[in-house]
Amino acid sequence: MERWIRVSRRWVLAAAAGLAAASRAPRADTRRALRFGLTPVFLDNDWQLLDRLGQHFREATGRDVEYFQRRTYKEVVALLLLGEIDAAWLCGYPLLQHPGRLEAVAIPVWRGQPLYRAYLIVPHDRAASEFADLRGDIHAYSDPDSNSGHLVTVARLLELGVRPEQFFARSFFTFGHRNVVRAVARRLAQSGSVDGYVYDVLSVTEPDLVARTRVLWRSGWHGFPPVVATAEAAGTAAVEAIVAALSGISATAAGRDVLAMLQLDGFAAPAPGSFDSIAALMRLVAERG
């Protein structure tokens, strides 16, 4: 915690410098709307949330924000790499899949730290008590490029010495953590891999849905899904403006509404090694997969 606060102070200074740089940027660039990528994997299409976030961006940067919503991480990453968008809220896993091309520019802080876990969930009345009981299941993943919604479970199975395609009778992707919860709650799937943060938020916002499931297994802590930009765009006014707006999100009423809706504490600068645990899982999968 101490480390991230220290980092955060440094990041705030950097963000302030970025804001100053942004104010010196060419006039045409400052008028262009900020292009922000999203996926339903993490954020559902909550127009109220997006409206309040847009309001905050306008107040903080004086610029409108244009959302680019795609179904998968891959699509959003493609937009990033093509320079179609300035930044996107992604996951640590796709970030690490493009080392040198993508970098985290901001990381959300949840319950005091920029960390989260993956959950393995089952229907609330299912008798299973451990991972091995899920053999032969129809399993719901979130996104092939999701850490909590795919990578963690695959890596865990490999750790246990089984291959996922042999362990589960069948699996499918729902392209949304909320969809994983729905799939398990409706018994379309007998188990599912889901983002622990999303699951906990849903337990507050949609208790009836979450009550039809239960957590069978929790992973270790991993770096929270960050806001990502390409390395080339990292110093641009647009990216700097986005980082500045996120760092000062609690300064506006709209920003505070966004934090309340997302149940986040704020945004911080990513510390070095924030996603090392995810990199370790990737290596495991690469080695044994």
Place this chain on the structure above:
Amino acid sequence: MRLLVPLPLSLRVPMIVAALMVLMGIVASQLVLAALNRSQVRQLTDLAEIEFSALTTALGPYVQRDDIWEMFDILDRATLRVGGFRPIMATLIDARGRVIVSSQPEVHPIGTDGVDLIARAILLDDIRYDTASDRISLRNTVVWQGRPVGQLVIDFDVREFAAERRRTGWTLLLGNAAAILVLSVAGYALMRRVLAPIRRLTREMAQPGGAPQPIPEAMVPARDPELAQLFHTYNSLIRAVQARTSAERRLAERERYVSLGRLAGGLAHEINNPLGGLLNTVDTIRTYADRPDVVRQGVELLDRGLKHLRDVSRTTLDLHRGTDGRGPGEQGLSRQDFDDLHLLIRPETDRKAQTLDWQVASDLSGCDRLPAGPVRQIVLNLLLNAAAISGPCGDLGVRVVRDRGMLSLSVWDSGPGFPDAMKPRLLSDDPVEPGEGLGLRLVRDLVKSLGGSIELGLSPEGRNEVRVSLPVDEDRRA
């Protein structure tokens, strides 16, 4: 089936109208419900085709990509819709009969057998609607890019259709019931109004305690020619009956005088016979005035003769006094009345040299409740008739018996019996043509007025006889 209590016309006609309305209502309701059913099947077919078409288009690409979640999401959203006719369960089944995905995965999990689902579903092209069920299961092949990729089975909620049929049924039932009620009441009121003159006519025809009277001209419904004709015909009928009754009464009266006239000869003879003897006695007294014994004997003889004459004249007067039932102060029947009748008929039988057998029971107790006049008239007429039928030197007789609350009067004769043409005069109420035998009709009328009965039969001696039974006891007369 005949009703135990016959219903009046004013009730019968509205009831027939109501029954016809019920019949018509049932037929019309059946036609409406059948048309509604056909319309619902058409509507159901159209809606189902739209639903299948929309889902097939939406599912196609995801079936091709085996995107379980998107397929589920599409089917799930389709079944979450609200509305009258909506899918409540949708299941996609592959070519091997395995469930690809269902909107109710808890019922039909992925990969389970879906053959039964296909088997119980009706082909979309051949919808048969089972109105008893709340849901209908339809199926159709999902074709994507010209290739069949599975069978889509959708269970539709058709409760709204059933509810619509129920509503329509109730509306028809209540509407028909209201129409029947209104028309029945209106029909009853109308019939009451139409039949009012007929009821008036009926009332006039059934005047209690009196003869029917013609309806006054003012009461004849002039605006209704048919009813007016009926009233006029009724009035004509009543007048004709009155005229006939009056004529019969006159004829009966005349018959009484005729019978009295027939008696007159006998009476004259009866008076003349003793009169000669009496005059002779007077001469004898005059001749032997100085002989007290002869005078005494003569006076005795005169006394008996004069008393006989007095009896004859009194009886004749009694008979003439009338026969219209027992009026106030009129004498009750007694044995003396039969003695009088004997006295009256004997000259007639003597004249014809007939043998008269006279048997009157000594006990006639209670018979004084009967009026003497009508009974005397009955017996006298029957005796005169018997005397006429048996002819010269014939036999006739009377037998009067008190028998179990009845007074039995039998008049027999040695004649050939009643001619058939005469019998109806005594035994029926058929109209009597003027002529002979009016006395017999008078006998019938009198017996009826006394509550008695008449029959023809044979006497113990095998002679033709007329038996009249008159009730004497109060309960028998009631």
